[in-house]
Amino acid sequence: MLGPGVAWYAALAGFLFGTGALGVLIRRNVLIVLLSLEIMLNGANLALIAFSRHAGNGAGQIFALAVMAVAASEVCVGLGLVVALHRRRLAIDVDRLSELRG
Amino acid sequence: MSTLVAASAANVLVWIVWVVAGFSCLASGVAVVSFSNPFYSALALIGNLGSLAILYLLLSAEFVAAAQVLVYAGAVMVMFLFVIAYVGPRMEAPWAGGPSWQTLGAVGAAGALLVEIVVVISLKAGDSLGTSAAVGASFGTPAWIGRIFVTDHLASFEITSIVLLVAAVGGVILGSHTRRRASETVAPNVVEQREPVGGAR
Secondary structure (H helix, E strand, C coil): CCCCCHHHHHHHHHHHHHHHHHHHHHCCEHHHHHHHHHHHHHHHHHHHHHHHHHHCCCHHHHHHHHHHHHHHHHHHHHHHHHHHHHHCCCCCECCCCCCCCC | CHHHHHHHHHHHHHHHHHHHHHHHHHHHHHHHHHCCCHHHHHHHHHHHHHHHHHHHHHCCCHHHHHHHHHHHHHHHHHHHHHHHHHHCCCCCCCCCCCCCHHHHHHHHHHHHHHHHHHHHHHHHHHHHHCCCCCCCCCCCCHHHHHHHHHHCCHHHHHHHHHHHHHHHHHHHHHHHHHHHHHHHCCCHHHHHHHCCCCCCC
């Protein structure tokens, strides 16, 4: 494999996951929490694909594609919730959305 | 000798591309977390996804890189930008007023998670990370991915389709439920006044 070894990719994936986790924990806007969640999923995807190439096995790439489909589903449902909140004139703020009844 | 020189030149080139793509990946990730306008955060996430697609190409995962650009940077981000434009830009000052205990706890938790990941990978993997397996030219091509998708991993393929179907149905239900409620109510103004109006523009 040309270029950096798999450990460099794993370190980069760990940093991406940490950045996304920081965004999920700190930010209060639902939209930015969803965007940070995408960064976390992409960090996991990078690790999966790096180890797939390292082992010469295609299962990691299949797993990454499944994660991509799950991320698309999560965005579909999450943005549907955001639009429903906006229609009911509720705040898009995770600290103020502490009750299920709204 | 000339093939050796060519191989090392290719190695240096791949290293340069990796450093540029990895740096832009991390920088745009930090930008997503730190921008106060969600519109700019979504645009930074598109840069993050593009540089990740370059890293996937370096790992000879051509099909996943193409799917990343098409599905993520195309479909998902268009939906994000549409919803952000629909809801309207809601500014939030994440770093105003100094660090709160919540921010400090979040930084500590994310740092602990990062240290845990690095320690687990370095301890468990040991020296087995040194040499990668040699793969053929067909590794990661769409034909190869498609063949193993419908032979070895058929169950995950079908389960993924069910997950996507359920998510689509859920999105439709979430979108149509509120619309029906609004049209069924006799006096929608009364309903709107009863709701908290903190997030309204």
